[in-house]
Amino acid sequence: MNLTGLTIIIFTLFMSPSVWAQSSLQLKVEHYPPLLDMNSPKQGLVYELAEQAFATQRIETEIIYTSKEDILRSVDDLRCATFSYERDKDNSKDWYYSRAIVLRPYIYLKHIDSDIELHDRSDLRKYSLKFTQKEPLYDITSMEELLDHKLDLFSVPLYSAVHYLKNNFTKSDAKNLEFLFSPSIRSENIYLACHKSHPSCFNLIRKFNKGLETIEQNGHRQRIVKKYLSWQ
Missing domain, CATH: 3.40.190.10 (Periplasmic binding protein-like II)
Structure with a gap:
Protein backbone atom coordinates (compact mmCIF):
# COMPACT_ATOMS: atom_id res chain seq x y z
CA MET A 1 0.00 0.00 0.00
CA ASN A 2 1.38 3.40 -0.95
CA LEU A 3 0.86 5.87 1.88
CA THR A 4 3.12 8.61 0.48
CA GLY A 5 1.67 12.07 1.06
CA LEU A 6 -1.20 10.87 3.23
CA THR A 7 -1.68 12.86 6.40
CA ILE A 8 -3.03 10.52 9.04
CA ILE A 9 -3.06 9.83 12.71
CA ILE A 10 -2.82 6.06 12.95
CA PHE A 11 -3.88 3.60 15.60
CA THR A 12 -3.43 -0.14 15.30
CA LEU A 13 -5.94 -2.77 16.33
CA PHE A 14 -3.10 -5.11 17.20
CA MET A 15 -5.00 -8.39 17.22
CA SER A 16 -6.51 -11.16 15.16
CA PRO A 17 -10.00 -11.02 13.60
CA SER A 18 -11.33 -13.29 16.33
CA VAL A 19 -10.40 -10.73 19.00
CA TRP A 20 -12.27 -8.00 17.13
CA ALA A 21 -15.34 -10.16 17.43
CA GLN A 22 -14.83 -10.24 21.20
CA SER A 23 -15.20 -6.44 21.31
CA SER A 24 -11.76 -5.61 22.73
CA LEU A 25 -9.52 -3.16 20.89
CA GLN A 26 -5.90 -2.26 21.55
CA LEU A 27 -5.11 1.11 19.93
CA LYS A 28 -1.58 2.13 18.89
CA VAL A 29 -1.26 5.85 18.20
CA GLU A 30 1.18 8.69 17.71
CA HIS A 31 1.42 11.38 20.38
CA TYR A 32 -0.26 14.36 18.68
CA PRO A 33 -1.79 16.73 21.25
CA PRO A 34 -4.45 17.81 21.75
CA LEU A 35 -6.01 15.18 19.46
CA LEU A 36 -4.02 12.27 20.93
CA ASP A 37 -2.19 13.21 24.10
CA MET A 38 -0.25 10.84 26.35
CA ASN A 39 -0.02 13.56 29.00
CA SER A 40 -3.79 13.98 29.29
CA PRO A 41 -5.84 11.75 31.62
CA LYS A 42 -8.39 11.36 28.80
CA GLN A 43 -5.70 10.87 26.11
CA GLY A 44 -6.87 13.73 23.87
CA LEU A 45 -9.95 14.87 21.98
CA VAL A 46 -10.09 12.24 19.24
CA TYR A 47 -9.44 9.32 21.56
CA GLU A 48 -11.92 10.56 24.15
CA LEU A 49 -14.66 10.85 21.52
CA ALA A 50 -13.76 7.48 20.00
CA GLU A 51 -13.58 5.77 23.37
CA GLN A 52 -17.02 7.05 24.34
CA ALA A 53 -18.52 6.02 20.99
CA PHE A 54 -17.03 2.53 21.29
CA ALA A 55 -18.22 2.27 24.91
CA THR A 56 -21.85 2.67 23.85
CA GLN A 57 -21.30 -0.47 21.74
CA ARG A 58 -19.62 -2.26 24.67
CA ILE A 59 -16.27 -2.24 22.91
CA GLU A 60 -13.37 -1.69 25.31
CA THR A 61 -10.25 0.12 24.14
CA GLU A 62 -6.65 0.38 25.29
CA ILE A 63 -4.29 3.04 23.92
CA ILE A 64 -0.57 2.51 23.26
CA TYR A 65 1.73 5.29 21.97
CA THR A 66 4.42 4.42 19.47
CA SER A 67 6.18 5.71 16.35
CA LYS A 68 4.56 6.28 12.98
CA GLU A 69 7.00 3.83 11.39
CA ASP A 70 6.03 1.08 13.81
CA ILE A 71 2.34 1.68 13.10
CA LEU A 72 2.75 1.79 9.33
CA ARG A 73 4.41 -1.62 9.40
CA SER A 74 1.15 -3.04 10.71
CA VAL A 75 -1.09 -1.44 8.06
CA ASP A 76 -0.43 -4.10 5.42
CA ASP A 77 -1.00 -6.91 7.95
CA LEU A 78 -4.76 -6.19 8.13
CA ARG A 79 -4.46 -5.70 11.88
CA CYS A 80 -4.90 -1.96 11.95
CA ALA A 81 -7.24 0.98 11.52
CA THR A 82 -6.49 4.68 11.26
CA PHE A 83 -7.71 8.08 12.28
CA SER A 84 -7.49 9.84 8.93
CA TYR A 85 -7.72 13.59 8.23
CA GLU A 86 -9.46 13.00 4.92
CA ARG A 87 -11.06 10.37 2.74
CA ASP A 88 -7.91 9.77 0.75
CA LYS A 89 -8.66 9.03 -2.91
CA ASP A 90 -5.72 6.66 -3.26
CA ASN A 91 -6.99 4.48 -0.42
CA SER A 92 -10.77 4.86 -0.75
CA LYS A 93 -10.95 1.67 -2.84
CA ASP A 94 -9.27 -0.28 -0.01
CA TRP A 95 -10.64 1.37 3.13
CA TYR A 96 -13.95 1.80 4.87
CA TYR A 97 -14.43 5.19 6.56
CA SER A 98 -16.63 6.13 9.48
CA ARG A 99 -18.67 9.25 9.80
CA ALA A 100 -16.58 12.28 10.72
CA ILE A 101 -15.50 12.13 14.35
CA VAL A 102 -14.67 15.81 14.62
CA LEU A 103 -13.95 18.78 12.35
CA ARG A 104 -10.57 20.43 12.83
CA PHE A 181 -12.34 32.68 11.66
CA SER A 182 -12.53 34.33 8.23
CA PRO A 183 -11.58 34.39 5.49
CA SER A 184 -11.72 30.62 5.69
CA ILE A 185 -8.45 28.74 5.35
CA ARG A 186 -9.12 25.03 5.50
CA SER A 187 -10.65 22.42 7.73
CA GLU A 188 -10.13 18.71 8.12
CA ASN A 189 -12.62 16.06 9.14
CA ILE A 190 -11.11 13.21 11.12
CA TYR A 191 -12.44 9.71 10.45
CA LEU A 192 -11.99 6.19 11.68
CA ALA A 193 -10.84 3.98 8.81
CA CYS A 194 -9.84 0.36 8.37
CA HIS A 195 -8.91 -1.97 5.52
CA LYS A 196 -11.81 -3.56 3.66
CA SER A 197 -10.01 -6.90 3.52
CA HIS A 198 -10.28 -7.32 7.26
CA PRO A 199 -13.37 -9.47 7.92
CA SER A 200 -14.44 -7.32 10.89
CA CYS A 201 -13.75 -3.90 9.38
CA PHE A 202 -17.23 -3.19 8.00
CA ASN A 203 -18.90 -4.22 11.25
CA LEU A 204 -16.44 -2.14 13.28
CA ILE A 205 -17.25 0.98 11.25
CA ARG A 206 -20.98 0.29 11.52
CA LYS A 207 -20.83 -0.01 15.30
CA PHE A 208 -18.60 3.03 15.61
CA ASN A 209 -21.00 5.15 13.54
CA LYS A 210 -23.85 4.03 15.77
CA GLY A 211 -21.79 4.99 18.81
CA LEU A 212 -21.09 8.45 17.38
CA GLU A 213 -24.83 8.96 16.86
CA THR A 214 -25.49 7.95 20.45
CA ILE A 215 -23.02 10.39 22.02
CA GLU A 216 -24.36 13.17 19.78
CA GLN A 217 -27.93 12.49 20.86
CA ASN A 218 -27.16 12.29 24.58
CA GLY A 219 -25.04 15.46 24.52
CA HIS A 220 -21.82 13.73 25.55
CA ARG A 221 -20.02 14.68 22.33
CA GLN A 222 -20.81 18.38 22.77
CA ARG A 223 -19.55 18.35 26.36
CA ILE A 224 -16.26 16.75 25.34
CA VAL A 225 -15.62 19.14 22.44
CA LYS A 226 -16.49 22.18 24.57
CA LYS A 227 -13.84 21.13 27.10
CA TYR A 228 -11.14 21.27 24.41
CA LEU A 229 -12.24 24.74 23.27
CA SER A 230 -11.97 26.39 26.68
CA TRP A 231 -8.74 27.78 28.12
CA GLN A 232 -9.86 30.55 30.50
Missing part, protein backbone atom coordinates in the same frame (compact mmCIF):
# COMPACT_ATOMS: atom_id res chain seq x y z
CA PRO A 105 -10.80 24.00 11.46
CA TYR A 106 -7.85 26.33 10.95
CA ILE A 107 -7.98 29.91 12.23
CA TYR A 108 -5.85 33.06 12.23
CA LEU A 109 -4.39 34.49 15.42
CA LYS A 110 -3.53 38.16 15.83
CA HIS A 111 -2.65 40.54 18.65
CA ILE A 112 -5.75 42.09 20.13
CA ASP A 113 -4.26 45.59 19.75
CA SER A 114 -3.58 45.25 16.03
CA ASP A 115 -5.92 46.96 13.56
CA ILE A 116 -5.89 44.08 11.08
CA GLU A 117 -9.03 43.68 8.98
CA LEU A 118 -9.51 40.69 6.71
CA HIS A 119 -12.33 40.84 4.20
CA ASP A 120 -10.98 38.28 1.75
CA ARG A 121 -7.78 36.36 1.01
CA SER A 122 -6.24 39.22 -0.94
CA ASP A 123 -5.99 41.21 2.30
CA LEU A 124 -3.47 38.70 3.63
CA ARG A 125 -0.79 40.17 1.36
CA LYS A 126 -0.73 43.30 3.49
CA TYR A 127 0.55 41.53 6.58
CA SER A 128 3.38 39.33 7.81
CA LEU A 129 1.94 35.84 8.07
CA LYS A 130 3.11 32.40 9.17
CA PHE A 131 1.43 29.02 8.89
CA THR A 132 1.67 26.18 11.36
CA GLN A 133 4.37 23.58 10.80
CA LYS A 134 2.56 21.15 13.13
CA GLU A 135 5.57 21.35 15.42
CA PRO A 136 4.78 22.64 18.95
CA LEU A 137 8.02 24.63 19.33
CA TYR A 138 7.51 26.41 16.01
CA ASP A 139 3.85 27.15 16.75
CA ILE A 140 4.50 28.43 20.27
CA THR A 141 7.38 30.61 19.06
CA SER A 142 5.13 32.09 16.36
CA MET A 143 2.48 32.90 18.96
CA GLU A 144 5.14 34.60 21.09
CA GLU A 145 6.08 36.69 18.06
CA LEU A 146 2.46 37.83 17.83
CA LEU A 147 2.58 38.95 21.44
CA ASP A 148 5.83 40.85 20.76
CA HIS A 149 4.36 42.48 17.62
CA LYS A 150 7.00 40.79 15.47
CA LEU A 151 4.32 39.00 13.45
CA ASP A 152 0.87 40.08 12.25
CA LEU A 153 -0.97 36.80 11.70
CA PHE A 154 -0.45 33.14 12.49
CA SER A 155 -2.58 30.36 10.98
CA VAL A 156 -3.00 27.29 13.18
CA PRO A 157 -5.63 24.60 13.87
CA LEU A 158 -8.21 25.83 16.36
CA TYR A 159 -7.77 22.98 18.83
CA SER A 160 -3.99 23.39 18.76
CA ALA A 161 -4.26 27.13 19.44
CA VAL A 162 -6.45 26.50 22.47
CA HIS A 163 -4.12 23.75 23.69
CA TYR A 164 -1.07 26.04 23.47
CA LEU A 165 -2.85 28.92 25.21
CA LYS A 166 -3.95 26.64 28.01
CA ASN A 167 -0.58 24.97 28.60
CA ASN A 168 2.13 27.38 27.43
CA PHE A 169 0.90 30.93 28.09
CA THR A 170 -0.29 32.91 31.07
CA LYS A 171 -3.92 33.99 31.19
CA SER A 172 -2.89 37.62 30.68
CA ASP A 173 -0.91 36.73 27.54
CA ALA A 174 -3.75 34.56 26.25
CA LYS A 175 -6.15 37.48 26.54
CA ASN A 176 -3.92 39.47 24.18
CA LEU A 177 -4.44 37.05 21.29
CA GLU A 178 -7.59 37.18 19.17
CA PHE A 179 -9.09 34.46 16.97
CA LEU A 180 -10.13 35.24 13.39
Whole structure:
Protein backbone atom coordinates (compact mmCIF):
# COMPACT_ATOMS: atom_id res chain seq x y z
CA MET A 1 0.00 0.00 0.00
CA ASN A 2 1.38 3.40 -0.95
CA LEU A 3 0.86 5.87 1.88
CA THR A 4 3.12 8.61 0.48
CA GLY A 5 1.67 12.07 1.06
CA LEU A 6 -1.20 10.87 3.23
CA THR A 7 -1.68 12.86 6.40
CA ILE A 8 -3.03 10.52 9.04
CA ILE A 9 -3.06 9.83 12.71
CA ILE A 10 -2.82 6.06 12.95
CA PHE A 11 -3.88 3.60 15.60
CA THR A 12 -3.43 -0.14 15.30
CA LEU A 13 -5.94 -2.77 16.33
CA PHE A 14 -3.10 -5.11 17.20
CA MET A 15 -5.00 -8.39 17.22
CA SER A 16 -6.51 -11.16 15.16
CA PRO A 17 -10.00 -11.02 13.60
CA SER A 18 -11.33 -13.29 16.33
CA VAL A 19 -10.40 -10.73 19.00
CA TRP A 20 -12.27 -8.00 17.13
CA ALA A 21 -15.34 -10.16 17.43
CA GLN A 22 -14.83 -10.24 21.20
CA SER A 23 -15.20 -6.44 21.31
CA SER A 24 -11.76 -5.61 22.73
CA LEU A 25 -9.52 -3.16 20.89
CA GLN A 26 -5.90 -2.26 21.55
CA LEU A 27 -5.11 1.11 19.93
CA LYS A 28 -1.58 2.13 18.89
CA VAL A 29 -1.26 5.85 18.20
CA GLU A 30 1.18 8.69 17.71
CA HIS A 31 1.42 11.38 20.38
CA TYR A 32 -0.26 14.36 18.68
CA PRO A 33 -1.79 16.73 21.25
CA PRO A 34 -4.45 17.81 21.75
CA LEU A 35 -6.01 15.18 19.46
CA LEU A 36 -4.02 12.27 20.93
CA ASP A 37 -2.19 13.21 24.10
CA MET A 38 -0.25 10.84 26.35
CA ASN A 39 -0.02 13.56 29.00
CA SER A 40 -3.79 13.98 29.29
CA PRO A 41 -5.84 11.75 31.62
CA LYS A 42 -8.39 11.36 28.80
CA GLN A 43 -5.70 10.87 26.11
CA GLY A 44 -6.87 13.73 23.87
CA LEU A 45 -9.95 14.87 21.98
CA VAL A 46 -10.09 12.24 19.24
CA TYR A 47 -9.44 9.32 21.56
CA GLU A 48 -11.92 10.56 24.15
CA LEU A 49 -14.66 10.85 21.52
CA ALA A 50 -13.76 7.48 20.00
CA GLU A 51 -13.58 5.77 23.37
CA GLN A 52 -17.02 7.05 24.34
CA ALA A 53 -18.52 6.02 20.99
CA PHE A 54 -17.03 2.53 21.29
CA ALA A 55 -18.22 2.27 24.91
CA THR A 56 -21.85 2.67 23.85
CA GLN A 57 -21.30 -0.47 21.74
CA ARG A 58 -19.62 -2.26 24.67
CA ILE A 59 -16.27 -2.24 22.91
CA GLU A 60 -13.37 -1.69 25.31
CA THR A 61 -10.25 0.12 24.14
CA GLU A 62 -6.65 0.38 25.29
CA ILE A 63 -4.29 3.04 23.92
CA ILE A 64 -0.57 2.51 23.26
CA TYR A 65 1.73 5.29 21.97
CA THR A 66 4.42 4.42 19.47
CA SER A 67 6.18 5.71 16.35
CA LYS A 68 4.56 6.28 12.98
CA GLU A 69 7.00 3.83 11.39
CA ASP A 70 6.03 1.08 13.81
CA ILE A 71 2.34 1.68 13.10
CA LEU A 72 2.75 1.79 9.33
CA ARG A 73 4.41 -1.62 9.40
CA SER A 74 1.15 -3.04 10.71
CA VAL A 75 -1.09 -1.44 8.06
CA ASP A 76 -0.43 -4.10 5.42
CA ASP A 77 -1.00 -6.91 7.95
CA LEU A 78 -4.76 -6.19 8.13
CA ARG A 79 -4.46 -5.70 11.88
CA CYS A 80 -4.90 -1.96 11.95
CA ALA A 81 -7.24 0.98 11.52
CA THR A 82 -6.49 4.68 11.26
CA PHE A 83 -7.71 8.08 12.28
CA SER A 84 -7.49 9.84 8.93
CA TYR A 85 -7.72 13.59 8.23
CA GLU A 86 -9.46 13.00 4.92
CA ARG A 87 -11.06 10.37 2.74
CA ASP A 88 -7.91 9.77 0.75
CA LYS A 89 -8.66 9.03 -2.91
CA ASP A 90 -5.72 6.66 -3.26
CA ASN A 91 -6.99 4.48 -0.42
CA SER A 92 -10.77 4.86 -0.75
CA LYS A 93 -10.95 1.67 -2.84
CA ASP A 94 -9.27 -0.28 -0.01
CA TRP A 95 -10.64 1.37 3.13
CA TYR A 96 -13.95 1.80 4.87
CA TYR A 97 -14.43 5.19 6.56
CA SER A 98 -16.63 6.13 9.48
CA ARG A 99 -18.67 9.25 9.80
CA ALA A 100 -16.58 12.28 10.72
CA ILE A 101 -15.50 12.13 14.35
CA VAL A 102 -14.67 15.81 14.62
CA LEU A 103 -13.95 18.78 12.35
CA ARG A 104 -10.57 20.43 12.83
CA PRO A 105 -10.80 24.00 11.46
CA TYR A 106 -7.85 26.33 10.95
CA ILE A 107 -7.98 29.91 12.23
CA TYR A 108 -5.85 33.06 12.23
CA LEU A 109 -4.39 34.49 15.42
CA LYS A 110 -3.53 38.16 15.83
CA HIS A 111 -2.65 40.54 18.65
CA ILE A 112 -5.75 42.09 20.13
CA ASP A 113 -4.26 45.59 19.75
CA SER A 114 -3.58 45.25 16.03
CA ASP A 115 -5.92 46.96 13.56
CA ILE A 116 -5.89 44.08 11.08
CA GLU A 117 -9.03 43.68 8.98
CA LEU A 118 -9.51 40.69 6.71
CA HIS A 119 -12.33 40.84 4.20
CA ASP A 120 -10.98 38.28 1.75
CA ARG A 121 -7.78 36.36 1.01
CA SER A 122 -6.24 39.22 -0.94
CA ASP A 123 -5.99 41.21 2.30
CA LEU A 124 -3.47 38.70 3.63
CA ARG A 125 -0.79 40.17 1.36
CA LYS A 126 -0.73 43.30 3.49
CA TYR A 127 0.55 41.53 6.58
CA SER A 128 3.38 39.33 7.81
CA LEU A 129 1.94 35.84 8.07
CA LYS A 130 3.11 32.40 9.17
CA PHE A 131 1.43 29.02 8.89
CA THR A 132 1.67 26.18 11.36
CA GLN A 133 4.37 23.58 10.80
CA LYS A 134 2.56 21.15 13.13
CA GLU A 135 5.57 21.35 15.42
CA PRO A 136 4.78 22.64 18.95
CA LEU A 137 8.02 24.63 19.33
CA TYR A 138 7.51 26.41 16.01
CA ASP A 139 3.85 27.15 16.75
CA ILE A 140 4.50 28.43 20.27
CA THR A 141 7.38 30.61 19.06
CA SER A 142 5.13 32.09 16.36
CA MET A 143 2.48 32.90 18.96
CA GLU A 144 5.14 34.60 21.09
CA GLU A 145 6.08 36.69 18.06
CA LEU A 146 2.46 37.83 17.83
CA LEU A 147 2.58 38.95 21.44
CA ASP A 148 5.83 40.85 20.76
CA HIS A 149 4.36 42.48 17.62
CA LYS A 150 7.00 40.79 15.47
CA LEU A 151 4.32 39.00 13.45
CA ASP A 152 0.87 40.08 12.25
CA LEU A 153 -0.97 36.80 11.70
CA PHE A 154 -0.45 33.14 12.49
CA SER A 155 -2.58 30.36 10.98
CA VAL A 156 -3.00 27.29 13.18
CA PRO A 157 -5.63 24.60 13.87
CA LEU A 158 -8.21 25.83 16.36
CA TYR A 159 -7.77 22.98 18.83
CA SER A 160 -3.99 23.39 18.76
CA ALA A 161 -4.26 27.13 19.44
CA VAL A 162 -6.45 26.50 22.47
CA HIS A 163 -4.12 23.75 23.69
CA TYR A 164 -1.07 26.04 23.47
CA LEU A 165 -2.85 28.92 25.21
CA LYS A 166 -3.95 26.64 28.01
CA ASN A 167 -0.58 24.97 28.60
CA ASN A 168 2.13 27.38 27.43
CA PHE A 169 0.90 30.93 28.09
CA THR A 170 -0.29 32.91 31.07
CA LYS A 171 -3.92 33.99 31.19
CA SER A 172 -2.89 37.62 30.68
CA ASP A 173 -0.91 36.73 27.54
CA ALA A 174 -3.75 34.56 26.25
CA LYS A 175 -6.15 37.48 26.54
CA ASN A 176 -3.92 39.47 24.18
CA LEU A 177 -4.44 37.05 21.29
CA GLU A 178 -7.59 37.18 19.17
CA PHE A 179 -9.09 34.46 16.97
CA LEU A 180 -10.13 35.24 13.39
CA PHE A 181 -12.34 32.68 11.66
CA SER A 182 -12.53 34.33 8.23
CA PRO A 183 -11.58 34.39 5.49
CA SER A 184 -11.72 30.62 5.69
CA ILE A 185 -8.45 28.74 5.35
CA ARG A 186 -9.12 25.03 5.50
CA SER A 187 -10.65 22.42 7.73
CA GLU A 188 -10.13 18.71 8.12
CA ASN A 189 -12.62 16.06 9.14
CA ILE A 190 -11.11 13.21 11.12
CA TYR A 191 -12.44 9.71 10.45
CA LEU A 192 -11.99 6.19 11.68
CA ALA A 193 -10.84 3.98 8.81
CA CYS A 194 -9.84 0.36 8.37
CA HIS A 195 -8.91 -1.97 5.52
CA LYS A 196 -11.81 -3.56 3.66
CA SER A 197 -10.01 -6.90 3.52
CA HIS A 198 -10.28 -7.32 7.26
CA PRO A 199 -13.37 -9.47 7.92
CA SER A 200 -14.44 -7.32 10.89
CA CYS A 201 -13.75 -3.90 9.38
CA PHE A 202 -17.23 -3.19 8.00
CA ASN A 203 -18.90 -4.22 11.25
CA LEU A 204 -16.44 -2.14 13.28
CA ILE A 205 -17.25 0.98 11.25
CA ARG A 206 -20.98 0.29 11.52
CA LYS A 207 -20.83 -0.01 15.30
CA PHE A 208 -18.60 3.03 15.61
CA ASN A 209 -21.00 5.15 13.54
CA LYS A 210 -23.85 4.03 15.77
CA GLY A 211 -21.79 4.99 18.81
CA LEU A 212 -21.09 8.45 17.38
CA GLU A 213 -24.83 8.96 16.86
CA THR A 214 -25.49 7.95 20.45
CA ILE A 215 -23.02 10.39 22.02
CA GLU A 216 -24.36 13.17 19.78
CA GLN A 217 -27.93 12.49 20.86
CA ASN A 218 -27.16 12.29 24.58
CA GLY A 219 -25.04 15.46 24.52
CA HIS A 220 -21.82 13.73 25.55
CA ARG A 221 -20.02 14.68 22.33
CA GLN A 222 -20.81 18.38 22.77
CA ARG A 223 -19.55 18.35 26.36
CA ILE A 224 -16.26 16.75 25.34
CA VAL A 225 -15.62 19.14 22.44
CA LYS A 226 -16.49 22.18 24.57
CA LYS A 227 -13.84 21.13 27.10
CA TYR A 228 -11.14 21.27 24.41
CA LEU A 229 -12.24 24.74 23.27
CA SER A 230 -11.97 26.39 26.68
CA TRP A 231 -8.74 27.78 28.12
CA GLN A 232 -9.86 30.55 30.50
